[in-house]
Amino acid sequence: MEYEMISEKELDRLLEKEQGFVIDLRSPWEYAAYHIPGAVNIPYERLKKVRGLPKNVPLIFYCERGSVSMVAAKEMAEKGYRAKSLTGGIHSWHRRLG
Numbered sequence: 001m002e003y004e005m006i007s008e009k010e011l012d013r014l015l016e017k018e019q020g021f022v023i024d025l026r027s028p029w030e031y032a033a034y035h036i037p038g039a040v041n042i043p044y045e046r047l048k049k050v051r052g053l054p055k056n057v058p059l060i061f062y063c064e065r066g067s068v069s070m071v072a073a074k075e076m077a078e079k080g081y082r083a084k085s086l087t088g089g090i091h092s093w094h095r096r097l098g
Helices: 008-016 028-033 067-078 087-096
Strands: 004-006 021-026 059-062 084-086
Touching: 008 087, 028 067, 059 067, 059 087, 067 084, 067 087, 084 087
Parallel strands: 004 084, 021 059, 059 084
Antiparallel strands: none
8 A cells, every 4th residue: 555645735625624634743842832733743753652543534644844754654554554644744834824
């Protein structure tokens, strides 16, 4: 199974339809500073230990700039999850807000 790269606009569409489980892979203090509303903080280092992630909706990963989320999405897709990675990370999402 492959993962998909999505833009911030596609992320907005998915969130409007409540079609995704958004995961912030950054550190807890980065998450506390700012994050995408509705995102759950699971630092990448802890992701492999997490159990019970939903398989009925896409897992949408993001990190600082997009590289870590691509790795996470690939790993989770290989485990059978519908995985997506936000291109450009939180910077691309945050930049469009102004």
